Structure formats: structure tokens, C-alpha cells
Amino acid sequence: MKLLYAIQGTGNGHIARAEDIIPVLKEYGQLDIFVSGAQADIQLEHPVKYKSKGLSFYFGKNGGVDLLKTFGKNSSREVYRGIKDFPVGKYDLVINDFEPITAWACISKRIPCIGLSHQAALLSSQTPKPRSFDPVGDWIIKHYAPVKNYVGFHFASFDRNIFTPVIRRRIREAGITNKGHYTVYLPAYDDKKLLPILGKFPSLRWHVFSKHTNTPYHFRRISVYPVNNEEFTASMTSSAGVLCGAGFETPAEALYLQKKLLVVPMKRQYEQHYNAAALKEMGVPVIKKLKKKKSVDRIQEWIDSREAVKVLYPDIAPEAVGCALALAEKTNLNNSLIDQ
Numbered sequence: 001m002k003l004l005y006a007i008q009g010t011g012n013g014h015i016a017r018a019e020d021i022i023p024v025l026k027e028y029g030q031l032d033i034f035v036s037g038a039q040a041d042i043q044l045e046h047p048v049k050y051k052s053k054g055l056s057f058y059f060g061k062n063g064g065v066d067l068l069k070t071f072g073k074n075s076s077r078e079v080y081r082g083i084k085d086f087p088v089g090k091y092d093l094v095i096n097d098f099e100p101i102t103a104w105a106c107i108s109k110r111i112p113c114i115g116l117s118h119q120a121a122l123l124s125s126q127t128p129k130p131r132s133f134d135p136v137g138d139w140i141i142k143h144y145a146p147v148k149n150y151v152g153f154h155f156a157s158f159d160r161n162i163f164t165p166v167i168r169r170r171i172r173e174a175g176i177t178n179k180g181h182y183t184v185y186l187p188a189y190d191d192k193k194l195l196p197i198l199g200k201f202p203s204l205r206w207h208v209f210s211k212h213t214n215t216p217y218h219f220r221r222i223s224v225y226p227v228n229n230e231e232f233t234a235s236m237t238s239s240a241g242v243l244c245g246a247g248f249e250t251p252a253e254a255l256y257l258q259k260k261l262l263v264v265p266m267k268r269q270y271e272q273h274y275n276a277a278a279l280k281e282m283g284v285p286v287i288k289k290l291k292k293k294k295s296v297d298r299i300q301e302w303i304d305s306r307e308a309v310k311v312l313y314p315d316i317a318p319e320a321v322g323c324a325l326a327l328a329e330k331t332n333l334n335n336s337l338i339d340q
Contacts, residue, residue, distance in 0.1 A: 001029030004091040006099035007044075008145070009037030011187075012229075013118070013249035014097050015044050017153075017166045021116070022046050024321040025095065032091070036082075036101050052082055052101055083108065093328050096147055103145035112332055114149050114324045118165075118248040121152025122274050126159035128281050130273040137270020149331050151324040155252060155278050155311070161327070163320045164313045165252035172315070174237040176257055181205035182303075183239040185232065185250055188266045189290065191224045198222050200296045201303065207235040241302070246272040246286070251279060255311045262302045264290055283309045 005025055008014040015035070025031050034050040082101045088094055088111045096103050098117040106113035121127055122141050152162045184206055186194065191210035198206045199220060206222045209232050216225045225231060236242055236253065241260035244250045254261045263279055264287045265272035276286045285305075287298050 001092045002090065003029050003031045004034060004088065004094045004102065005031060006034045006036070006094055006096045006102035008098040008117070009035045011247065012227075013247055016168050016249050018044060018097065019046075020166050020169060020317045021097075021321060024318050028321070028325055029092070034086075034099065034102060036099055050086075053078065088113075093325075095324060096145060098145045100145040103147060107146065112328055113147055114151065114328045114331075115145075115147035116151050116320065116324050117145075118153045119145070119271060120147065120150035121154040121158070121162045122271065123150065124152065124159040124162060127154060127162070127274065128158070128277040130270070130277050132273070134270045134273070137268075137273070141270060141274075149327050151320055151327065153248070153320070155248075155255070155275070155282060158278075161323060163316045163323075164311075165248070165256070166317050166320070167253060167256045167313050167315070168249075170233060171237070171253050171256060174233065174257075177238045178240050179238045180240050181207055181235070181238075183232070183235045183242045183244075184208040185227075185242075185244045186264060186290070187211045187227075188245060188269075194290070195219050195222060195224075197290060197292055197295055197299070200292075201299070204303070207239070209235070241308075243299070243302075246276040246279065248275060251275065251284070252313070255284075255309060256313045258308045258310070260302065260305060260308045261285075262287065262299065264288075282311075 003025055005022065007018050022031065022033070032049040033046060035044060035048050036052040083104045086101055086105045088102055088105045088109055091111065094102050094106050094111060094113040095116050096113050098119040103113060119141060150161065153165050154162050155165065157164060182204060184194065190212045191208055194208055199222065202220065204221065208222060208224045209227050210224055211227055213224055214226055216223070236259070237257060239259055241262065242254040243262045246263040246265035251261055251263055261284050263276055263284060265276040267289065280286045285302050287295055
């Protein structure tokens with residue numbers, strides 16, 4: 001069987017998860033890999049056959065998506081040409097991790113496509129939802145990389161075909177310690193905006209990993225580093241707690257490591273508000289936005305707390321991939337019966 005694994009390259013989570021998904025997919029047939037999008041800080045350690053700018057979202061510096069930059073750097077003509085020209089017809093099945101080019105190409109060329117992503121889990125009616133409805137964000141989740149059949153990942157198994165997170169082997173095999181510092185990853189905030197807030201806790205050590213600096217520097221007891229996968233992992237596994245956006249992989253890894261977790265969902269990023277709703281339901285504290293006066297008390301409460309939320313995240317990559325392939329086989333069989 002010829003398989004194509006299409007991966008969203010915006011952010012680091014999709015790439016990190018792919019490292020554990022790819023070896024399992026290779027057991028089912030000949031595998032090619034496509035990565036589209038920008039803004040990832042880590043590189044896939046497997047050969048990538050196809051690459052594309054895709055349709056990317058760009059982080060701002062004030063806690064949200066930079067809409068002007070996002071529209072300026074994306075070309076509808078290039079996206080349309082990518083959908084039209086991508087050779088999905090060469091494959092028996094496309095496994096899609098929220099990747100729009102191949103999702104739409106499969107629809108137009110009637111090629112079997114199964115979603116295997118965190119975003120797919122948000123399509124379920126059983127998944128916790130934000131209190132405030134965002135029609136634009138909802139449309140993006142449903143239509144950015146549309147799939148009819150999917151296997152999803154979430155912080156808990158909220159529904160059928162929804163699995164707990166794929167935790168990187170590097171995290172599973174890491175030694176877990178507590179050296180007293182706090183690890184920070186808020187890519188939608190300029191580090192210069194974080195320093196006045198974190199500086200309100202002068203007795204604490206902070207490791208800030210920023211997309212907005214190329215050179216490490218120190219301010220009092222705050223160390224700011226460019227995003228580096230190895231250094232970030234080392235910091236997080238030895239931290240007292242993790243302050244991060246309400247993405248998926250980083251909060252999931254912090255929960256797996258039994259670290260205290262505090263999340264700040266990104267503005268204009270509806271998926272993160274879904275994630276924040278699920279995390280809040282599990283007992284993880286959430287701050288809607290970082291403001292110097294209002295946030296300090298909430299952060300202090302979190303620092304003073306002693307207990308981390310307990311989770312059980314076994315290695316489910318083989319089971320999830322097997323479920324996706326079984327779903328594809330069942331879907332193809334049903335389609336064959338309909339065609340008859």
C-alpha cells in the first residue's frame with residue numbers, strides 16, 4: 001500500500017507528534033511525507049518528499065495571531081495551484097494531520113483521506129467547547145483541512161476515535177527532576193512584554209523560550225533563549241512548572257511529566273480556546289490574557305499551588321494509527337458497496 005502522510009508545519013506540535021507516528025505508518029506500507037506551512041522551530045528527522053508554504057498562520061507579539069502578516073504571506077493562487085497539482089492520485093491513502101493542500105486535493109480527486117490530528121478531535125460533539133462561540137474560528141476548524149473520517153487526539157478520550165496525546169519518546173525517556181525554575185513558552189508574546197510580568201517574582205528563576213529573539217540574554221533571574229528543542233526539553237523536564245500557550249503538545253507533555261501547568265490561550269486562535277476549555281475542566285488554571293496588573297495575582301496563586309493535575313498517557317501511537325487504517329478500510333468498503 002502506498003501511503004502519504006501530510007503534516008501541518010505551522011508550530012512545533014504536529015512535527016513533534018509525527019516523529020512517533022511515522023515509524024508506525026511505515027509498518028503498513030510504502031510511506032511518503034509532505035510538510036506544508038511555516039513557523040515550526042524543529043525539523044523532522046525523517047526524509048520529506050514534498051514541501052510547501054501551504055496556508056500558514058503567523059504569531060504576533062501581543063498574545064495572538066498576526067492577521068496582517070498571515071494574509072500578507074499567504075497566496076491564494078499558490079494554494080489553489082498546490083491543491084490542483086498535488087499528486088494525491090499516486091497514493092492508496094492519505095493520512096492527514098490538519099494539512100489543507102492534500103485535504104482539499106483528496107476531495108477534488110476522490111482519494112481516500114483520513115484525518116489523524118488533534119484538530120480532528122474538536123469536530124466531536126463530546127469535546128469540551130469554549131464558552132464564547134467564534135463563527136470564524138469554528139469555520140476554520142471544520143473547513144481549513146476538511147476530512148469526513150478521522151481519528152483525533154485530545155487531553156482525554158472524550159469520544160470514540162479520540163485518543164490521549166502522543167507523547168514524544170524523548171519526553172517518555174527523559175529523567176524528571178525539579179530544579180526549581182519555571183519554563184515559559186508563549187510564542188505569541190514578545191519576550192520584552194513578558195519581562196515586566198515575570199520580574200514581579202524576583203525570587204524565582206524563569207527560563208523563557210522566545211520566537212522573537214535570536215540571541216540568549218538574561219534579565220535579573222530571567223533567562224531568555226531562542227526556541228531550541230533540546231534546550232526546551234531539558235528545561236521543562238527539570239522545571240517546577242510550565243507556563244505556556246493553550247496549544248496541544250506542550251501542555252500534554254507538561255501534564256505527562258506531572259508538572260504544574262498554567263496556560264494562556266492565544267487570541268484569535270479558536271483551537272486554543274477549545275484546548276483551554278478542556279484543560280480547565282481537568283483542573284488546569286487558565287489565564288485569558290496576560291496583563292501586568294491582573295495576571296500577577298493569578299500567577300502567584302499558581303506558584304503557591306502544590307499539586308499538578310494527574311493524567312495517564314500510555315503510548316497509544318500504534319493503536320491510533322491502527323484505528324485510522326481500519327477506519328480507512330471500512331470507509332472504502334462502504335463506498336464500494338454504494339458504488340455497486
